[in-house]
Amino acid sequence: MSSAAEHDAAVPAILSEVNPAVLPRAALVGNNRSFSWITDKICGIIEEKTPRWWWICFGVACFVASFTVAGLIYLVGTGVGVWGHHNPINWAWDIVNFVFWIGIGHAGTLISAILCLLRQKWRTSINRAAEAMTIFAVVCAAIFPVFHVGRIWYAIMPGWLFPFPNQNVIWQNFRSPLEWDVFAVSTYGTVSVLFWYVGLIPDLAILRDRFYAAGKKTRAFFYGLFAMGWRGSNRHWSNYEMGYMILAGISTPLVLSVHTIVSFDFAVSLIPGWHTTIFPPYFVAGAIFSGFGMVLTLMLPLRAVYKLEDLITQYHIDCMCKITLATGTMVGYAYAMEFFIAWYGANPNEGFAFINRAFGHYWWAYWIMITCNVVTPQFFWFKSVRNNTTLVWVLSIFVNVGMWFERFVIIVTSLARDFLPSSWGYYSPSIVEIFTFFGTFGVFSVLFLLFIRFLPVMPMAEIKAVTPQADPHHH
Amino acid sequence: MSAQPHGLIATFDTAAEIYHAAEQVRDAGYRHWDCITPCPVHGLDGAMGVRRSIVPRFSLAGGITGFCAGMTMIWWTGAVDYQLTVGGKPLFSPMFAFPISYELTILFTAFATIFGIFATNFLPMHYHPVLKYDHIVRGLDDKFFVVVEARDPKFDTKATRALLEKIGGKHITELEA
Numbered sequence: 198m199s200s201a202a203e204h205d206a207a208v209p210a211i212l213s214e215v216n217p218a219v220l221p222r223a224a225l226v227g228n229n230r231s232f233s234w235i236t237d238k239i240c241g242i243i244e245e246k247t248p249r250w251w252w253i254c255f256g257v258a259c260f261v262a263s264f265t266v267a268g269l270i271y272l273v274g275t276g277v278g279v280w281g282h283h284n285p286i287n288w289a290w291d292i293v294n295f296v297f298w299i300g301i302g303h304a305g306t307l308i309s310a311i312l313c314l315l316r317q318k319w320r321t322s323i324n325r326a327a328e329a330m331t332i333f334a335v336v337c338a339a340i341f342p343v344f345h346v347g348r349i350w351y352a353i354m355p356g357w358l359f360p361f362p363n364q365n366v367i368w369q370n371f372r373s374p375l376e377w378d379v380f381a382v383s384t385y386g387t388v389s390v391l392f393w394y395v396g397l398i399p400d401l402a403i404l405r406d407r408f409y410a411a412g413k414k415t416r417a418f419f420y421g422l423f424a425m426g427w428r429g430s431n432r433h434w435s436n437y438e439m440g441y442m443i444l445a446g447i448s449t450p451l452v453l454s455v456h457t458i459v460s461f462d463f464a465v466s467l468i469p470g471w472h473t474t475i476f477p478p479y480f481v482a483g484a485i486f487s488g489f490g491m492v493l494t495l496m497l498p499l500r501a502v503y504k505l506e507d508l509i510t511q512y513h514i515d516c517m518c519k520i521t522l523a524t525g526t527m528v529g530y531a532y533a534m535e536f537f538i539a540w541y542g543a544n545p546n547e548g549f550a551f552i553n554r555a556f557g558h559y560w561w562a563y564w565i566m567i568t569c570n571v572v573t574p575q576f577f578w579f580k581s582v583r584n585n586t587t588l589v590w591v592l593s594i595f596v597n598v599g600m601w602f603e604r605f606v607i608i609v610t611s612l613a614r615d616f617l618p619s620s621w622g623y624y625s626p627s628i629v630e631i632f633t634f635f636g637t638f639g640v641f642s643v644l645f646l647l648f649i650r651f652l653p654v655m656p657m658a659e660i661k662a663v664t665p666q667a668d669p670h671h672h
Numbered sequence: 673m674s675a676q677p678h679g680l681i682a683t684f685d686t687a688a689e690i691y692h693a694a695e696q697v698r699d700a701g702y703r704h705w706d707c708i709t710p711c712p713v714h715g716l717d718g719a720m721g722v723r724r725s726i727v728p729r730f731s732l733a734g735g736i737t738g739f740c741a742g743m744t745m746i747w748w749t750g751a752v753d754y755q756l757t758v759g760g761k762p763l764f765s766p767m768f769a770f771p772i773s774y775e776l777t778i779l780f781t782a783f784a785t786i787f788g789i790f791a792t793n794f795l796p797m798h799y800h801p802v803l804k805y806d807h808i809v810r811g812l813d814d815k816f817f818v819v820v821e822a823r824d825p826k827f828d829t830k831a832t833r834a835l836l837e838k839i840g841g842k843h844i845t846e847l848e849a
Contacts, residue, residue: 440786447782
């Protein structure tokens with residue numbers, strides 16, 4: 198008897214009568230909108246006259262950004278002493294802000310790369326803006342490590358960060374996680390820009406043709422220059438899709454490695470509270486959590502202002518809230534596990550570091566962190582909360598605040614109370630640091646406002662590809 | 673007498689129409705022809721008889737180059753050019769060289785992949801006869817086009833036009849070269 202016949206005999210007769218119910222999939226574009234509606238809607242944002250609110254926001258953002266410029270000019274003109282660090286807290290807001298911003302960037306790559314590989318089609322309407330957010334967040338993050346050297350020209354001069362021969366003919370110390378970070382963050386920034394640009398090409402071509410048809414030759418020229426002569430050829434799409442998938446495939450290990458290497462900055466040292474193996478996964482989960490917080494903070498107002506409810510549907514918001522909930526809970530688990538290991542490891546310094554975090558001088562920072570990062574996302578269990586856009590937006594702000602405090606707690610409390618009581622200290626930021634950090638929100642907003650004014654905020658071709666009309670077997 | 677045209681372009685309204693049209697143009701034996709679509713259409717590669725893309729070969733070459741570049745750089749700078757012992761650690765070990773080599777693998781793969789996309793597509797190509805078609809703006813918006821090029825050995829203005837009509841193409845137009 199053949200094995201196929203055996204297999205048939207093993208199948209219960211009832212199976213042939215069972216008619217499995219087909220569960221309807223959530224529509225990714227509301228109201229069954231047509232291709233041309235999608236094109237008109239997204240191109241319309243760029244083609245319309247610059248709205249007044251945009252100028253007001255742009256003005257405010259420039260003003261806020263000027264605080265960073267002022268802070269940095271004063272720093273470079275005077276010296277790093279104007280920041281509040283001192284022994285033993287030699288790392289403080291500079292690296293807190295660096296990790297905060299670089300973490301925010303991670304959601305963009307997660308959405309564009311990991312969700313692409315997992316074939317989560319809902320990513321399409323948010324990935325362009327999230328990738329833009331990634332790039333701008335990396336720009337803000339880069340300000341801090343570059344300027345913390347004080348004499349900025351040393352950081353950008355060949356031979357200090359990147360391996361070019363310098364005047365002492367000494368090479369970088371490649372054993373140092375800080376040097377790994379140079380490569381991780383610069384690769385991350387570069388690959389994010391490349392991935393973003395490749396995604397933009399078909400959409401730039403649409404804008405080129407529309408501006409040309411409307412007789413606006415100058416704008417058509419500039420969009421056309423960057424569209425590289427894209428003409429929607431299927432032979433091109435074939436190579437493009439393959440390349441895009443490979444970029445998604447390599448961005449996935451990239452995004453996981455970047456925050457892993459950022460966490461190595463701490464985990465490879467011996468300071469109690471830093472020297473733990475849980476750091477890489479814990480930092481990556483935290484980064485994605487904070488990034489989704491920022492995506493919600495940005496996308497919900499954008500959706501309301503431009504009436505994009507058919508493209509960013511309630512289903513999209515639900516998905517983002519659920520990822521925030523999942524990663525927030527992972528972060529909460531990591532906080533608990535750090536305490537457990539500190540106790541279980543029976544190292545008195547380690548145990549003290551954690552008790553001190555929760556009940557020492559910086560107890561307020563610790564409990565802000567716990568409230569914002571562990572308690573806030575739990576609200577997303579409830580559908581009524583996820584359906585309330587205003588409430589989701591407010592909760593997303595708490596996520597952003599909480600993740601900043603997480604980095605503050607990790608970095609400052611560990612340094613303030615290390616092994617010897619003789620080297621204990623307390624850290625408060627100086628006004629220059631506060632200015633510099635406050636201003637980065639302006640820098641970020643300026644870049645993001647320019648992005649929504651000049652580039653398509655959503656990938657039109659990708660959204661079209663997930664609609665039912667794009668399926669050749671759809672009737 | 674006008675010069676040799678670039679070819680014929682026909683318009684289709686839906687993804688299903690272009691899919692079936694592509695199958696028939698492929699079966700008619702044409703080689704130099706193309707579909708213009710606003711977004712990638714699932715299965716259209718098969719319907720057109722387009723072979724699997726060779727972009728991954730570029731990516732693999734880039735990745736191997738990146739990894740070797742990272743390892744070689746760290747070995748040569750630390751163990752050959754300027755030997756400096758730090759913290760009693762070995763002058764070279766693939767362990768500490770790994771994170772940077774890993775990042776460079778990804779960096780070089782990304783550049784090679786994008787080079788591959790452009791090279792296989794012969795882009796940038798800012799001038800193309802298809803882009804001069806009056807209704808091309810719809811081709812990236814909501815219409816689908818089939819273009820059969822005049823350089824195809826089977827191209828014959830009358831016969832090709834008849835084929836495009838038979839498979840449901842509308843507004844069949846001759847494209848200037």
